[in-house]
Amino acid sequence: TSAKLWGGRFTGAVDPLMDAFNASIHFDKRMYEADIRGSQAYAKALAKRGIITEQESTTLVTGLEKVLDEWRNNTFEIKPADEDIHTANERRLGEYVGSVAGKLHTGRSRNDQVATDLRIWTRDETRKLLGHLKQLIGAFVERAEKEVDVLMPGYTHLQRAQPIRWSHWLLSYAWSLQADALRLSQIIDRLNVLPLGSGALAGNPFNIDREFVAQELGFNGVIQNSLYGVSDRDFVAEVLFWASVTMVHISRLSEDLIIYSSGEFGFVTLADAYSTGSSLMPQKKNPDSCELLRGKSGRVFGQLSGFLMTYKGLPSTYNKDLQEDKEPLFDAVETLAGSLQITAGVISTLKIHPEKMQQNLSIDMLATDLAEYLVRKGVPFRETHHIAGAAVRIAEERNTTMSNLSLSDFKQLHVAFEEDVSAVWDFEKSIENRSSLGGTSRATVVAQIEKLRNWLLE
Ligand code: ARG
Numbered sequence: 001t002s003a004k005l006w007g008g009r010f011t012g013a014v015d016p017l018m019d020a021f022n023a024s025i026h027f028d029k030r031m032y033e034a035d036i037r038g039s040q041a042y043a044k045a046l047a048k049r050g051i052i053t054e055q056e057s058t059t060l061v062t063g064l065e066k067v068l069d070e071w072r073n074n075t076f077e078i079k080p081a082d083e084d085i086h087t088a089n090e091r092r093l094g095e096y097v098g099s100v101a102g103k104l105h106t107g108r109s110r111n112d113q114v115a116t117d118l119r120i121w122t123r124d125e126t127r128k129l130l131g132h133l134k135q136l137i138g139a140f141v142e143r144a145e146k147e148v149d150v151l152m153p154g155y156t157h158l159q160r161a162q163p164i165r166w167s168h169w170l171l172s173y174a175w176s177l178q179a180d181a182l183r184l185s186q187i188i189d190r191l192n193v194l195p196l197g198s199g200a201l202a203g204n205p206f207n208i209d210r211e212f213v214a215q216e217l218g219f220n221g222v223i224q225n226s227l228y229g230v231s232d233r234d235f236v237a238e239v240l241f242w243a244s245v246t247m248v249h250i251s252r253l254s255e256d257l258i259i260y261s262s263g264e265f266g267f268v269t270l271a272d273a274y275s276t277g278s279s280l281m282p283q284k285k286n287p288d289s290c291e292l293l294r295g296k297s298g299r300v301f302g303q304l305s306g307f308l309m310t311y312k313g314l315p316s317t318y319n320k321d322l323q324e325d326k327e328p329l330f331d332a333v334e335t336l337a338g339s340l341q342i343t344a345g346v347i348s349t350l351k352i353h354p355e356k357m358q359q360n361l362s363i364d365m366l367a368t369d370l371a372e373y374l375v376r377k378g379v380p381f382r383e384t385h386h387i388a389g390a391a392v393r394i395a396e397e398r399n400t401t402m403s404n405l406s407l408s409d410f411k412q413l414h415v416a417f418e419e420d421v422s423a424v425w426d427f428e429k430s431i432e433n434r435s436s437l438g439g440t441s442r443a444t445v446v447a448q449i450e451k452l453r454n455w456l457l458e
Contacts, residue, residue: 005087024084024323027330032071034120035085036064038113038196039093043104045197045208050168052103055433060104063097075307082418084109085117107208109200111230111318114198118326120217122239123192125333127182133181133246139176139348143451148445151427152267152357153365158259162368163361163427165324166352168440169256170180171448176249178452186243191235193221198229201317231317240304250343254290257346260343261287271349289346296335303328333348360421361427363401367392370402370421377416379436387413397420 004010014022028090067089070076082088087110094101124417132433134250144167154164194217197203197210204210212220227380233280261268278284283453307328310321370391371384379387403425410417423429435441438448 003081005083005090007420010357019083021159022320022394024326025078025082025088027327028085028117028213029071029078030330031117031121032076032089033068034117035089035113036071037217038067038116039089039104039119040064041213042063042108042196044216045210045213046103046106046206047217048209048212049206051106051206052089052100053451056100056103057274059097059100060093063093063101064255066096067092083373084110084112084114086165094259097121098102101251106203107206109198109230109318110198111200112198112226114322115198115230115232116194116217118233118329119191119193119195119209119219119235122235122329122333123188123218124190126239129333129336129340130184130188132183132337132344133177133184135349136340136344137174137177137181137452138456139344140170140177141456143347143350144170144174144445145449147352147354148442148449150352150354150430151361152354153360153362154345154440160360160362160365162365163430164356165431165442165445166444167449169444170347173253175448176247179247180242180249180453183245187238187242189220190238191372191419192219193223194219195223195229195232198223198226201227201230227317229271229297231314231322233311233325236307236329237304237311238327240300240307240332243336244297244304246336247293247300247339250339251294251297254294254345257290258287258294261290261442267351267354267360269350269351270346273349274346275344289342293339293343293346296339299334303332363425364392364395366424366427366430369424369433372433373421373424374414374416379414379416379417383414 004014031113043052043057043060043064047054052060061098067076069099070092076088076092078088079091080151082091090101090104093104147170148165148167150166151163152166152169154162154169155158194210194211194214196217197208201210214220214222223232257268257270259265270285270289272285275285276288276384278286307325310324314321367388371381371388374384374387375381391402391405391410394409395405398404403422407417407419407421410421436446437444
């Protein structure tokens with residue numbers, strides 16, 4: 001018979017190519033700790049039901065701790081027959097504790113084992129991502145607080161639209177990322193339930209106390225159906241979707257910064273730490289960090305769609321296709337960990353050029369304010385929009401700005417115009433007028449900073 005863990009009914013050898021094709025150890029080894037913690041909890045649960053003795057349980061638990069130490073010290077030696085992390089750890093445990101290692105897998109299957117390992121790993125790693133995400137939000141909030149007096153042009157269609165505060169732009173990304181943080185917390189709560197005790201598919205025959213196992217492993221509940229327990233990977237899809245949406249935000253931010261750092265805009269300069277030069281053109285300083293962030297977003301979207309293709313159309317319960325859930329997840333988690341930290345670095349070290357932003361504020365951006373001026377004099381907005389449009393046209397025809405039109409020019413457009421129309425040509429005033437909740441006025445920007453700060457402290 002074959003030497004494999006599952007080799008009892010096999011007589012022929014497996015094609016070595018198939019062996020390599022089937023093996024997942026080279027990527028699932030990163031779940032070594034989750035796998036060992038799961039096994040330790042399971043050993044205790046077996047003893048609790050008298051399936052093994054307390055002494056055997058202790059032997060298994062301490063033996064597993066030694067295996068864990070090897071992984072941590074980088075001394076664990078992967079053998080050719082170690083198909084995946086589960087078989088590798090069990091093989092090594094046997095070398096430490098002898099034949100009692102063979103009792104560990106009683107009533108358990110790699111199907112409920114791998115589902116458990118992956119949930120533990122995902123929970124622990126996404127909690128770290130949540131930490132990185134909060135740090136990034138903190139970087140935005142800190143800048144927004146310091147630079148609240150800087151004004152810049154706001155854009156729609158990448159055309160100059162209305163003046164805004166630089167901090168208002170910064171905070172727009174902080175709010176997107178806060179939504180990502182809330183989404184991730186919910187995903188973590190949902191995925192943190194225990195599949196172990198589902199067996200291969202039909203359930204555990206030894207009346208294992210699953211609530212006990214869940215408590216041991218820090219889960220907040222127990223999956224209620226064993227078929228569902230071994231087949232569900234919705235949490236992988238959810239994390240990949242979360243990662244994708246978060247990367248959309250990072251990618252759009254990067255695009256803004258790439259544009260704002262161009263010579264034509266010149267609003268910001270990236271720190272040297274997050275830029276690179278050209279091998280040919282000595283003058284170049286390229287925003288590579290932002291380009292990589294924008295580029296890596298594509299990679300994460302690919303992991304989401306790739307995984308969904310694997311996941312769809314599987315018949316009930318465990319199928320080996322599910323082994324393909326890990327690499328997309330691992331890659332996305334790694335990409336997000338890097339991207340969130342790099343983005344925080346870019347944001348906190350960026351140099352801004354307020355005078356360049358100011359130079360790009362143009363009087364035509366106050367056309368809406370001109371219309372609003374008349375609204376405050378009682379003229380219906382639809383009329384005022386036309387009148388302000390006419391003022392824009394006249395200024396354009398005369399090759400000047402609206403602020404240079406005379407009071408009689410304005411009086412010709414509407415009788416409600418008075419001397420005080422000259423007060424419209426003030427960018428800061430335009431900004432301060434937008435003081436309803438969520439607007440770009442100083443007070444409403446400061447209120448946003450306060451809200452986000454309080455949330456970060458929660
Ligand atoms: N390496 C496998 C995976 O990642 C473990 C489960 C294998 N189970 C099985 N019955 N072949 O999904």
